[in-house]
Amino acid sequence: MADIEETELPGVGVRREFTTRAGMRVGVIQTRSGRRDLLLFDAEDVDACRSVVPLDEHDSDVLVDLLGGDRIVNDAASTLLRLDDLAIDWVNVDPASASAGRTIGDLTIRTATGASIAAVMVGDEAIPGPGPEVVLPGGATVVAVGTLDAVERLRSLLGS
């Protein structure tokens, strides 16, 4: 993780900046009003910005999507979202697990773990909202929704 330098801007907000691995200085001002400014610093005049991109909340969301979209797919093992009493996580079905190759109904997943399976992904194919008849082959990835504990129970059931 890069070092993030934080500077208070009284009356404006907070500026956070870091140096990219390629050596560029990039920053974001989070203003009080919710607007964000994306900053690209100048290489020569290091205190100045080469460009400032003002982003409203919608723009920021779009940019986060563009920057984060690939990583989510590539990094299926990481927790996507964890709120106080809601966890949404990606769980891999271990081919060596006793559960591999059985259906959701067989495994009585909801009853056994408390977690629900929102989607099953096998290779390139996604099955959103799978019924009890859907098979969980080894190597598949499921999107699990539930409490943190429930998702953890599901993780051990699917043996990954």
Add this chain to the structure above:
Amino acid sequence: MILAASGGDAAEAFVQLGVLVVALAVLGRIAVRLRVSPIPLYLLAGLAVGLLGPERSAAATDFVDISADIGVLLLLFMLGLEFTPAELTGELRRSARAGMLDLVLNATPGVVLGLVLGWPPVACAVLGGVTYISSSGVVSKLLDDLGRRGNRETSLILGVLVLEDLAMIVFLPVLGVTLSGLGLVEGAVDVAVAAAIVVVVVAVAHRYGEHISRFLWSGSDEVLLLSILGLVLLVSGLVERADVSAAVGAFLVGVGLSGPVQHRAADLIGPLRDLFAALFFFLFALEIDLAAVPGVLVPAVVLAVAGVVSKLATGEVAGRWAGRGPPGRWRAGTALVARGEFSVVIAGLGVAAGVEPDLAPLTAAYVLLVTTTASVLVRWDRPPSWWPGTGRPRAAMRGH
């Protein structure tokens, strides 16, 4: 019958006010086109009307008089509003050194020139305030217009502005009491009363600011506008009755508001402030005794040169302390050069107390000269070759 009589008077007042506001609008338009602060142009308008001396209706004159006073209140209210108490205390720790430097370097020219001209000590203090304080309105607009919000010297500039704000919390009440011209004992008592009021208001604002703000909050802009304006006028009036300047009260109300009320207040009161403040600048210049103007021109030029150099030096030295490069230090200095609304406000307090007849013309000439110079200087992104702070080009000193 009554309607007809007052109607004639009102008609005259409307026409005169209309001409005045339209003239100010035209000047504002020119300022926007030239991308300079409109304040010098408003001052020139006041001087011009003073020179031509048209006949003024009593109703219009009364309106402009009270509007100008309200303009001062709203200017200071918005100044206080700019920063939260947390930011004020936080920045006091971070930027104290830069703030002290700014105070020493920039108040000195005014005080020294006052002494040289043989003015009474109070007038020297007022002139020190005039040369000291940057125009936070002009500075923040400039940072936006030139796309320098993200620059690293910006935190330094804002820190200095916050410290100037804090200095005003101390300076305004003390000045207000000193200007009331009481003897040593009564003066001391009044300073104590003023200090007590300030301490109480700041403490209340710090502890209960959020509650007050939540109480004031309304989803309706109309209700919120009336609540805030009413509070500003009421507190200012009460504080003035306690012999502390009303301006201090307005300023402290601004400091006290926080959260959503703070944001909406800036949007809602901003346009009102623009109207009343324009009338204040106009009236300030209108009341200047034109016969005194030629006599202050030389001191004004000296003061303007000193005032520009002292702010550039502030940016240079404080920027060096903060590890900024030569261009950043130069930009910090040039941004701070702009003086404007608060110099005129401070001088206005002195003029109202009648401390020194030359104060108004000298301040007007000073603000005109410095603001014009500032609007030229900020166009340079980098220091010109004659500036001694240029030094070596720095590519190796990235970050810290």
